[in-house]
Amino acid sequence: MNKKTNIIKSILFLLLIISLLTACQPSEYKMDDMNKEESLEDTQEEEITLGVSAKDKDLLIRSENISDLVVNLYGIDNATAIILNDRVAVGLEMADGYQLTEDLKETINSTILENDSGISQVLISDNKRYLIRLKE
Incomplete structure (x- = not known):
């Protein structure tokens, strides 16, 4: 029984680690996308000039x-x-x-x-x- 409990604990721990690693992945991509959008907005703001004749x-x-x-x-x-x-x-x-x-x-x-x-x-x-x- 002790051996079964250790195996179950190991499997649960492994599943917890895997779920944490995979759950964090999309968030990182979202941050990259947000940073790219902010960078694009900054670039666009820099390119805007007052158009005067x-x-x-x-x-x-x-x-x-x-x-x-x-x-x-x-x-x-x-x-x-x-x-x-x-x-x-x-x-x-x-x-x-x-x-x-x-x-x-x-x-x-x-x-x-x-x-x-x-x-x-x-x-x-x-x-x-x-x-x-x-x-x-």
């Missing part, structure tokens, strides 16, 4: 240049410019202790008009809500 890219570059020109003026911490046809809307964030005066508006206006011949009208605001909307 040459004209749109030119507008972006001009807008960035206008923003840079305005930020270089004294008392302005941040500027965002959006070009629409021959107009530009400029949102300003003034430095601490500075305010947007009529003289500063005129300086910004003349600086932009002198540096970008495609602009005929400049709209300027230091309202933070407009700056946030322009950035969006």
Whole structure:
């Protein structure tokens, strides 16, 4: 009886090991599939670029240049410019202790008009809500 019990225990132990090994196998394959899917998604995300035409890219570059020109003026911490046809809307964030005066508006206006011949009208605001909307 002792011998029969040992044989049964050995068979049960062997079956347990086999079932554990075979049960883990599909899970490993699933992880490989999941990793492949994640890798594929990462690759696809890297390949996605913003499709802009040459004209749109030119507008972006001009807008960035206008923003840079305005930020270089004294008392302005941040500027965002959006070009629409021959107009530009400029949102300003003034430095601490500075305010947007009529003289500063005129300086910004003349600086932009002198540096970008495609602009005929400049709209300027230091309202933070407009700056946030322009950035969006």
